[in-house]
Every structure is written in C-alpha cells, then in structure tokens.
Amino acid sequence: MCLRVLELMPPTTRLKLLDIGCGEGKDAVFFARNGYDVTAFDISDAGIEKTKHLADNAGIQVKVFKADILDYRLDTNFxxxxxxxxxHYVKPQLREEIFSNYKQFTNPNGLHIFNVFVNKPFIDPPPEKEPTACKWVSGELFTHYHDWLIQECSEVIFDCDSSGILHQHAMNKMIAQKCQCKRTQK
Ligand SMILES: C[S@@+](CC[C@H](N)C(=O)[O-])C[C@H]1O[C@@H](n2cnc3c(N)ncnc32)[C@H](O)[C@@H]1O
Structure with missing residues (x-):
C-alpha cells in the first residue's frame, strides 16, 4: 500500500499525508523519508514514543500526536x-460521520488508502479477543466512496500467527481519489 502511494501520487510537491493509527511509525517514517509532509496519530503512548524515536533516528520530521480515532476530527486539509x-476500531454508528469528515478535509485529487478487517462466514473469529474492535461488512468501506473514483479495491485472505495460534483474516483494501466535479449548472 505504501508503494502504491508513491506510484499514484509521488511527492513532486510537498504533499501533506496523515497516517491514522500509526502504531510504531514504520509507515509514517517511510513516507517522510520519501519526501511527504507527514502527520500521524495513535492512541498508544508507547506507539507515539516509538514513532518519534524512529523519525529521530532517520533524521526526518514527523508530526506525531496522541488521539482517539473516535473523537478526533480533521479541521485542516490533507x-x-x-x-x-x-x-476496525471505528464503531459502525460513527463511520458515516467520520468518513464524511475525512473526505471533506481532503484536497481535490487527494487519495485515501485504507484497509479494513472484514467478516467472512467461512473464517473463524481470531483467537485473541478485542472488545473495542468491530470488523467491517465485506464491501462496506467502498460504499463510503460511491462519489469518489475507486482506483483500486480488493479483498484478501491471509494467515496470521500473532497470538501463537495460526488463524486467518479477511481484509478489504481500497484506494479512492477525490475527483473534481466538472458538471456546470444551467
Ligand atoms: C494493528 S496496529 C497498526 C499500526 C500501524 N498502522 C501499522 O500498520 O503498523 C493498530 C493500531 O491502532 C491503534 N489504535 C487502537 N485503537 C485506537 C483508537 N481508538 N484511536 C487511535 N488509534 C487506535 C493501536 O494503538 C495500534 O497502534
């Protein structure tokens, strides 16, 4: 997904990129090293600190801050x-409002590159329980982008042994672009 960002929107000008839930910062730092103007947030203090260290060690700047995806709303464009x-940490009842906010504060021709864990009836629930997580319905993510150009969308099933027990996840991946409306009103 990171490489597709470079291919689709190379940083020929200083493009503003937001990494939502940056974790330990590997992707945020990758983007900053490649010339993007990167902002990143996560709910985890440890994740924020690790992101800062990773950026310092790489000698680049990433604007990192702590925020809860459920409360945080954009008020500036990316x-x-x-x-x-x-x-999957975004509760279903908040998705429409949060994605409307994300879309509103995206510059024309801007990109959203997201993946979400989805439920599939033939895949067992993962062994580790996450009470704050709620998987998406397969295809649901794309419905929030019916008015954007969906450059890519796919569904992948992959193996995972994060808990020491081999299991599978299903994931929807999407790259959507905010295209400007060319229609003129008569
Ligand atoms: C599977 S990790 C992914 C991290 C990173 N994006 C990556 O690919 O390495 C999930 C991340 O979501 C963060 N997270 C969980 N709940 C969150 C919330 N409510 N708001 C913001 N971040 C949250 C966790 O702290 C964790 O860093």
Missing amino acids: DILFSSGVL
Whole structure:
C-alpha cells in the first residue's frame, strides 16, 4: 500500500499525508523519508514514543500526536489519508460521520488508502479477543466512496500467527481519489 502511494501520487510537491493509527511509525517514517509532509496519530503512548524515536533516528520530521480515532476530527486539509490495520476500531454508528469528515478535509485529487478487517462466514473469529474492535461488512468501506473514483479495491485472505495460534483474516483494501466535479449548472 505504501508503494502504491508513491506510484499514484509521488511527492513532486510537498504533499501533506496523515497516517491514522500509526502504531510504531514504520509507515509514517517511510513516507517522510520519501519526501511527504507527514502527520500521524495513535492512541498508544508507547506507539507515539516509538514513532518519534524512529523519525529521530532517520533524521526526518514527523508530526506525531496522541488521539482517539473516535473523537478526533480533521479541521485542516490533507492530500493523502493513509490507515492500515486500524479502522476496525471505528464503531459502525460513527463511520458515516467520520468518513464524511475525512473526505471533506481532503484536497481535490487527494487519495485515501485504507484497509479494513472484514467478516467472512467461512473464517473463524481470531483467537485473541478485542472488545473495542468491530470488523467491517465485506464491501462496506467502498460504499463510503460511491462519489469518489475507486482506483483500486480488493479483498484478501491471509494467515496470521500473532497470538501463537495460526488463524486467518479477511481484509478489504481500497484506494479512492477525490475527483473534481466538472458538471456546470444551467
Ligand atoms: C494493528 S496496529 C497498526 C499500526 C500501524 N498502522 C501499522 O500498520 O503498523 C493498530 C493500531 O491502532 C491503534 N489504535 C487502537 N485503537 C485506537 C483508537 N481508538 N484511536 C487511535 N488509534 C487506535 C493501536 O494503538 C495500534 O497502534
């Protein structure tokens, strides 16, 4: 997903990128090293500190702060919104409002590059329980972007042994672009 950002929107100008739920900062630092103007947030203090260390060690700047995705809303524009492995923490009843906010504060031709864990009836629930997480319905993410150009969307099933017990996840991946409306009113 990171490489696709570079291919689709290379930083020929200083593009503003937000990493939503940056974790330990590997993707945020990757983008900053490649010339993007990166802002990143996460709910975890440890994640924020690790992101800062990673950026310092790489000698680059990432604007990192602590925020809860459920409360935080954009009030300034970005060119690129990126999020990996995080959006299942957005409660279903908040999704429409949060994604409307993200779309509103994206510059024309800007990109959203997101993945979400989805439920599939043939995949068992993961062994580790996450009470604050709520998987998406397969295809649900794309419905929030019916008015944008969906550059790419896919569903992948992959193995995971994060808890020491081999299991599977299903994930929807999407790259959507905010295209300007060319229609003129008569
Ligand atoms: C699977 S990790 C993914 C981290 C990173 N995006 C990556 O790909 O390495 C999930 C991240 O979501 C963060 N997270 C969980 N709940 C959150 C919330 N309510 N608001 C913001 N971040 C949250 C966790 O702290 C963790 O860093």
